[in-house]
Amino acid sequence: MPSPDARLLRACRGLPVDATPVWFMRQAGRYLPEYRALRARHGFLEMATTPEIAAEVTLQPVRRLGVDAAILFADILLPLPAMGAPIHFADGEGPVIDRPVRDAAAVEAMRVADPGDLGYVGETLRLVAADLPAGVALIGFAGAPFTLASYLIEGGRSESFARTKLLMWNEPGLFRLLMEKLAATTAAYLAMQIAAGAQAVQLFDSWAGCLAPGDYEAHVLPHSRAVFEAVRAAGVPAIHFAADGAGLLPLLAKAGGDVLGVDWRISLSRARELAGGVPLQGNLDPAVLLADPGAVLAATDRVLAEARGGPHLFNTGHGLTPETPVDTVRRVVDRVHEASAGRKPGWTGGRGRA
């Protein structure tokens, strides 16, 4: 059973740790042969919505890698069908929203999801928690309102997010209504995950990096903040991650969350200057894991060096890719633990906000 004093949870709260905790975004995934074996027999959505399978997949990287956290195996879009927007996954083109949400009628028809409709996610977390070694934290997650809105409006992935931005600029009231429904859904969904055993949660704002800071502040920040306030009330730490968010860092820190996830396009030392004293998570370029061993270790050490000066959770700056060699990931985990073990923090404890 998970311990409330796990290394990763202490780092989230800015407390001293015996070694830097490490986990990886998309650590449950196609680079693992045992994942591919299951995936060969089950569809992706079937895996994410069947608690026994999702729990098994969540636990696979914990057994293999020695990471400090398990992260729920799920998809950020799972709440959308419960809001009235069915989705499917098309091979090669990613998620598809069956009926994109682009006008007042469509926004008004969306409902705030009943977390009971996502009960299978709670069941997955309960199964994982029962099997998880003490000291390994259990992380739940959800997509942030803006990222969910962009999928709903675009109908799937986008390069320019032009439809999303045009709704935001041309019909700000309608956009706000959609964001409020998404924030309420996300807050209730994360509260349900926490009640089911999640000891920390990560909010993924995968596409917020497409926005100008002024637009983020006016149209997005208030809704992400509402989600973080709900998580805070539930008493567990929240990690806020926006890919490609270097220009948004001061605002991302303002939106809330106890830890700020950062990708590799900015150094952790610069990110710390921009984000204030909040603990940071990141930020190895996941492509590094495909490189020769010497380059992998040098890049790992560089992240650790740039992280000095405040609390740190080691991670990649984006999800692991299917080509990643498992042995390399395990070597990085070992290196992070060994290189950071017992080292004096370059900061004074308690700078975290939780």
Add this chain to the structure above:
Amino acid sequence: MPSPDARLLRACRGLPVDATPVWFMRQAGRYLPEYRALRARHGFLEMATTPEIAAEVTLQPVRRLGVDAAILFADILLPLPAMGAPIHFADGEGPVIDRPVRDAAAVEAMRVADPGDLGYVGETLRLVAADLPAGVALIGFAGAPFTLASYLIEGGRSESFARTKLLMWNEPGLFRLLMEKLAATTAAYLAMQIAAGAQAVQLFDSWAGCLAPGDYEAHVLPHSRAVFEAVRAAGVPAIHFAADGAGLLPLLAKAGGDVLGVDWRISLSRARELAGGVPLQGNLDPAVLLADPGAVLAATDRVLAEARGGPHLFNTGHGLTPETPVDTVRRVVDRVHEASAGRKPGWTGGRGRA
């Protein structure tokens, strides 16, 4: 004939101006009906390599929009065939390198281009200069060594740039040799453009934003700096633009260039803090140009407000898209000129570096 005292050139040098100069990346392009009319009869490479056509396309937006600069109509990949790497443009998939450059033999076979092989670009510039109204500056351009290297190594566009990064990490000496050849080619190519009449040049590092700052500093910055030193010796201002470069700004400023181009993912006020006193260019989100008139003017005014505090060239943060309404672009040009005319600079003159 162009004047050496054009508004845009003064801003590049950090000198006071009567109004903020404005131009747009990809202002010569498919959103203009007169461009589409030519494109219907000629292939893209044919247009870029035929001086009469390229000069006409370069001049089209100047006639339409009232912008303060013409930018050479060309493609960043034109020097590659002159280095021994033939290219073609496939409809819908963008540029293709016929034989990607991925090993020592391929890198060693690349030659530094003889700018004489790109003489058609010089001829285009001479034709444009002869027709350009006084006060409208003529900008030449080239791709930066890293962006050219990534096309050569990937063989075309990429999402992850994994092959490029792996060559950089695993074979840094080989990568450096390729970058040196690209920097020497780019320096000579820009010198030729300047001799043919370019009054300023922009270096496009379109893909540098995929890099961690440490990697940029070690493997890319020295080669971009070599290009800027050559331009400086030729005596015209250089604009340095890296899309999605918010996390790299202090290093991009260090690489050289008299003006730093910034996209919309960071505010110009924050960019100024990070980049020092260098004049800035940017940074309207080009998607704004598809919005309703009120939203367009509000966003234009926000960019002007965030730009106060130092010399500024108004531009979009990325190229104009084919869907952009021409009238909207013209309204933005007028707004920039009217709103900034005669306004006292919020900075003291001469902070530019040229």
